[in-house]
Amino acid sequence: MTVTQQKDGEIVETVTLTIDGIETTVPKGTLVIRAAEALGIAIPRFCDHPLLDPAGACRQCLVEVEGQRKPMTSCTTTCTDGMVVKTQLTSPVARKAQEGIMEFLLINHPLDCPICDKGGECPLQNQAMSNGRSDSRFVEEKRKYPTPLAISTQVLLDRERCVLCQRCTRFSEEIAGDPFIDLMERGAAEQIGVFSDTPYLEGDHAATNTSGDPFNSYYSGNTIQICPVGALTGSDYRFHSRPFDLVSTPSINEHDAGGDAIRVDHRRGSVMRRLSGEDSAVNEEWISDKTRFAFRYANGSDRLVYPRVRDEDGTLRETSWSEALLVAAEGLAAARDNGGVGVLTGGRVTVEDAYAYAKFARVALATNDVDFRVRPHSAEETAFLADYAAGVSPNNGGVTYTDVEQAPAVLLVGLEAEEEAPSLFLRLRKGNRKHGLRLFSVQPFASPGVTKANGTLLPVVPGGEAELLTALAGDAIGPSAEAEQARSAVRTDGAIILVGERLAAVPGGLSAAALLADTTGARLAWVPRRAGDRGAVDAGCLPTLLPGARPVSDLSGRVELASYWGVDSLPSAPGRDTAEMLVAAATGQLAGLVVGGVDPGDLPDPAAAEQAMEAVGFLVSLELRDGWVPQHANVVLPVAPVVEKAGSFLNWEGRLRIFDTVLSTGAMTDARVLNSIADEMGIALGTGDPRRIRAELAGLPAHEVRPTPPSYPAAELPKPDAGQAVLASWHHLLDLGSLQDNAEFLAGTARPAVVRLSAATAAEIGAQDGAQVTVSTERGAITLPLRISAMPDRVVWLPTNSAGSTVRRTLGTDAGAVVSIRTDGGARQAGDGAGHGTGDGAGHSTADGAGHGARHAQSTEEDQ
């Protein structure tokens, strides 16, 4: 055993061994297969995967080790000092062993490469050629299974092709934590299967597998990618293409703020599939199913192709770019001089586009009325973002994925990681499994994402987060045993507090989080839900913040930026945030609005937002697809989806994730459209080319002045009466989000929409588990089956935007509000309810009178 000094200064124990006659020194504990890889020696393998625990399941990696009687599996054998290893390159024994194993593996393999999706990129195909016998001696009948077996609506299994390497089962157990797939049966009948109520799965299909929670995983698509044979295939991609047809382009996930590296494969101008890229610092090799399967949202018939302008008689007509740009420029200039124009960018913009919106507002519209937030937000959040998010990146000490994984404790507030930041969830879970990370989550009930990461729930009533965080920051013994654990855990060295965008809706919440971080020394990071949010902060799409994290209120920063942009001055009055802009638009104080990818349904009060946009004098919509805003706009300017443009996102870490165009269609980025409008207004914006924008952003003079952290008081908690409850809500990862449109197979694994109540509250309103519970405000009502959960009393939880539960649209309110709850007491009828949320609680169905059933069906329909 030698001890060597490594580069990073850490002392690592090493061992020295010989592989194929080459002497090599590796850290103690290294597997032989990795040591060989480092020397450039490829040992064939199927089950071995660097991110999964060793299994030794396939036996393909046999090598000869001197002094051992039999060949050993190099993927499970650790290197020892003086070990002499011979691989297939130098040892006839190893070669013969590998050929033998390959022959065994192929005994029951159907060899249907021509119809198999993996053909052409298949490790089994390749390694059978490189390390197998040239012919087969097997003449008997092969084992047959009905194919395909649906693992979920997106993943299909051909058991005949499976080599039982258990990569998929280990992934589901170790990485995702969803036991959706496992080994079943014994001996020759051993096979991969899914858990289902039916004990044996012959001929079983998707319909029965999506009925309950356990088989639905948000990560199941990864098994398709890691399966070393064609046993697991995607329903969506199945038979549609061949590896050699595809042009692969590295890109970045646009569905959440994770910044995951992905690979987009396209054929003849349309995207066929998306795979996970490899980035050990970000998403490792995993992505969520939403990232993998939701990519056809821009392919529908509602895609905007030509600009539109509204005629005098009120009709929208398609027109040329030159006319549309001219109308937009004239209208905006007039509106600017007659009250002003506000800019709402939406949360999906790239950094470049956000920068263009921010610059357009300041330079062309002479206003600070620009905001990227189309969700509940607050002035407190504006202040918080300026201080804790803007300008933070891994380069200047920002929290990273790796920090999270290695942290001794992580406290989540206003953030359900699995639903809102799926790759972050995988890191939290990995941290818990590998490094003993202790997760604490402040939310009303223990969601699957908390349970799977062995998290501890710190239960709160929505709105009570501020109080709890303040208590954790104080010296007093915490309000509960769990809180006490959390109180000491956040004080350990390296502890991290992650706050989600939902905390903005809790008065005093972000201030309390900042206070907790300050008093305990824990690091604090903001994790938004949408891909564009973080970049928009840095690019200056906030009413009080200019690009490069400089406050609007800071004169020197303004002057610096004005000279950098070559303009005389920049507007000095802080602007209005989204909510204030909408009020101003409704009351005529704003004469115009420039609206990017905004769906009014995402705002806390969609009806009011729509009224405001209808009332405003001049509405310009930069949109990808037709929708409410384009239909009510004066000018509609179509913009490019992420696949058709180059750009970058800042992920929640603040890491710049640059991507290139996948499909060149000539569709224009928001930045280029704004550049052209500005041109028509006689202003040079210089945002026509993303590379130029990035250079401009990178060249921004550094700015050090930081605004003061927010200190807002917590609000009084509402006191619901019997029959009322405080609403808690967050988005499911898979829901009605418009970026998931046209992804039919994906929707099948969405979690069922349910109402959650505590047992006591359910008893109070007389509802049993599974009964239809109606949650209502004076605006509307949502009726869903009840799931009794351990949570504070008089709190009701609903998914924000799932089938049958569009909280903001239907109830006109959001988390923290008091809503009415009632039930007619009956358990739900099987088959009642629509959407993919069915099947939940079906086991409780009782014959409860046809009248009830009919009424349920009706109310469910109305609510959708």
Add this chain to the structure above:
Amino acid sequence: MFEPIKGFGVSLANMFKPHVTEKYPEKMRPTAPRYHGRHILNRHPDGLEKCVGCELCAWACPADAIYVEGADNTDEERYSPGERYAGTYQINYLRCIFCGLCIEACPTRSLTMSNEYELANDSRQDLIFTKEQLLAPLLPGMEQPPHPLRLGDDEQDYYVGAMQNPGASAGAEYSPQQESARETAAKQGNGGAA
């Protein structure tokens, strides 16, 4: 002054020599038996398509003349015996160099070449042959897909069966029906499309 007459003499002499001009297109002359002509997508004896949409022909093609997109068979709508069939199949005869590599690549012996050489046209569109044009015509006993499996319970029965009875295909080299099928095709007035 005998010059003009001398010229007639040349013509006259040639009139009695054996001539090589073909009476094409009035009279088609058979090609060599293994001449590489237009492709045929063959059928199983019950009319189901042999092609499984595997794209191996497209992969093998040095001229990138073939475009295939696979699709799913269902029990209700079945075009070929297994799970997969060619949803789209096109050969671009402006690109094809008639090398026959695609034929060698085809694992199901679906793709073969006929002797048909009348492939001139004045539009690009018409020279991209679609699957309907390339499929062999239905012979007696064949049924237009989609239809259920008629010759066994699964695709294996078809493939094993094909070893004894490769099936007949109009236009395929050396098939017993070749001649009659050519006649049928000629009567229909096109190049053999069903």
